[in-house]
Amino acid sequence: MxxxxxxxxxxxxxxxxxxxxxxxxxxxxxxxxxxxxxxxxxxxxxxxxxxxxxxxxxxxxxxxxxxxxxxxxxxxxxxxxxxxxxxxxxxxxxxxxxxxxxxxxxxxxxxxxxxxxxxxxxxxxxxxxxxxxxxxxxxxxxxxxxxxxxxxxxxxxxxxxxxxxxxxxxxxxxxDDKGHSAFLAEQIAGVYEHRVSAHLYPGMLCAAQxxxxxxxxxxxxxxxxxxxxxxxxxxxxxxGEPETLGYAEIQDIVHCQIHGEEWTTVRIPKSVAKLGTWIEEEVLGHDGFVKQWMVDDANAHYILDISRARNLLGWEPEHSLRDTLPTIIDALKADPQDWYETNKLNTARVAW
CATH class of the missing domain: 3.40.50.720 (NAD(P)-binding Rossmann-like Domain)
Structure with missing residues (x-):
C-alpha cells in the first residue's frame, strides 16, 4: 500500500x-x-x-x-x-x-x-x-x-x-546499459569511429571520475x-562507485570490446589540445564536443569514499562501469544508428 x-x-x-x-x-x-x-x-x-x-x-x-x-x-x-x-x-x-x-x-x-x-x-x-x-x-x-x-x-x-x-x-x-552519459558516449564513439583525436588526451592517463x-x-x-x-x-x-576507471583503462576496454585489440592513448600538452579546440570552433566553425574547460579539468580525479552512504543509507552500488561497458558496447554494435540517436550523437557518422 x-x-x-x-x-x-x-x-x-x-x-x-x-x-x-x-x-x-x-x-x-x-x-x-x-x-x-x-x-x-x-x-x-x-x-x-x-x-x-x-x-x-x-x-x-x-x-x-x-x-x-x-x-x-x-x-x-x-x-x-x-x-x-x-x-x-x-x-x-x-x-x-x-x-x-x-x-x-x-x-x-x-x-x-x-x-x-x-x-x-x-x-x-x-x-x-x-x-x-x-x-x-x-x-x-x-x-x-x-x-x-x-x-x-x-x-x-x-x-x-x-x-x-x-x-x-x-x-x-x-x-546506464545503453550509455546515456555524454562524456562516456563521446569517448566510446571516438574509438568506434577510429578518430585520430581519440588517441590523444591532455592529462594524466590515469585521470578517473x-x-x-x-x-x-x-x-x-x-x-x-x-x-x-x-x-x-x-x-x-x-x-557513486568506489572503483573508478582511469581514462586510458576505459579506452582499452572499449577498444578491445569493439575492435579486438588494445588501444594506444598518448598524453599531449594542454596547450596543444586547447589550440585544437580553438581551431575546430573558431577557424573551421565546427561545434566540437571538447571544450576549453574540459582540457583544464583533464587531470581532475573524483574518486569517492562512500562510507557515509553505506552507514546512513545501507546503500552501495550493485553495478560497476567495468562490468557494464561490454553491455553498452554490445548495444552499440547491435544497432549503431539507434545507439547514436539514444546518446544524441551525430548519426551521419554511422550512416553506412
Missing part, C-alpha cells in the same frame, strides 16, 4: 522517469515539471511548474495541497539546467539556485519530512592524484558553472530550509526516503 506523498521535480526527465518507476506502489508519486506528464506509468498526479517563477511554484503547490493534503513524506528535487559548454548562463542561477530557493520556501507551509536535493560530486575540489579519495568533509571547489550552481543551490537550501531536513545527494556521473548506474542512483534515493526519520538537519552524502 502506498505510504505518503513523494513530490518529484523533473519527473519527465531521464532520471525522473526511472525514479517514478522505482517508487511507484510504495508512495503516492506527484510529478512537477515544465509540462504536465501524461505518459509516465506510476505517477498519481502531475502539475506544470516553472522554477524561475514565484507565482508558478505557488500555483503548483496550491494544487498539490488541494488534491493531496499538507503532508509530504519527501520532495526529491531533480529539475535543473545543464549544458556542457562551460560558459556562464543565467539559467544556472534562475533555475538551479533561485529555483531551489523558491521551492523550499513554498514548502514551508507543508508538513515535509524530508527534502532531497540532487547535487553532484563535482561540487568538491578535485584531487590531483588517484590515490586520494573524496569524502563529504573534503573541500568544496567546483571548477565550472554547472557544479558551481549546485554548490550555490546547496547553500541556498541550507539558509532557507527552516525546519525541513535536507539531504544533499552528491551523485557521480550517471550512465566515479560513475553511477541509473538503477543504483534510484535505489539510493529509495533508501534515503526509507531512512528519512534518521536523517535530521543537513546531510550531504556522496553516491
Amino acid at each position: 502506498a505510504e505518503g506523498v513523494v513530490l518529484i521535480t523533473g519527473a519527465r526527465g531521464y532520471i525522473g522517469r526511472s525514479l517514478v518507476d522505482r517508487l511507484s506502489g510504495q508512495y503516492r508519486i506527484i510529478g512537477l515539471d515544465r509540462a504536465v506528464a501524461e505518459d509516465i506509468p506510476g505517477l498519481d498526479a502531475s502539475y506544470a511548474v516553472d522554477l524561475a517563477d514565484d507565482a508558478s511554484i505557488a500555483d503548483a503547490l496550491a494544487k498539490v495541497r488541494a488534491a493531496h493534503g499538507n503532508a509530504i513524506a519527501a520532495c526529491v528535487h531533480l529539475a535543473a539546467y545543464f549544458d556542457i559548454t562551460g560558459d556562464p548562463n543565467p539559467l544556472y542561477n534562475d533555475v538551479n539556485v533561485e529555483g531551489s530557493r523558491r521551492l523550499i520556501a513554498g514548502l514551508q507551509d507543508f508538513d515535509v519530512e524530508q527534502f532531497i536535493y540532487a547535487s553532484s560530486m563535482l561540487v568538491h575540489e578535485p584531487k590531483p592524484l588517484p590515490d586520494e579519495r573524496i569524502d563529504e568533509s573534503s573541500p568544496l571547489g567546483p571548477t565550472w558553472p554547472y557544479p558551481q550552481s549546485k554548490a550555490d543551490a546547496e547553500q541556498v537550501l541550507r539558509e532557507n530550509r527552516g525546519d525541513i531536513p535536507v539531504v544533499f545527494l552528491r551523485f557521480a556521473g550517471v550512465y 566515479s560513475a553511477l548506474h541509473l538503477e543504483d542512483l534510484t535505489r539510493a534515493v529509495e533508501r534515503t526516503i526509507a531512512n528519512r526519520a534518521d536523517l535530521e538537519g543537513e546531510t550531504p552524502i556522496l553516491v
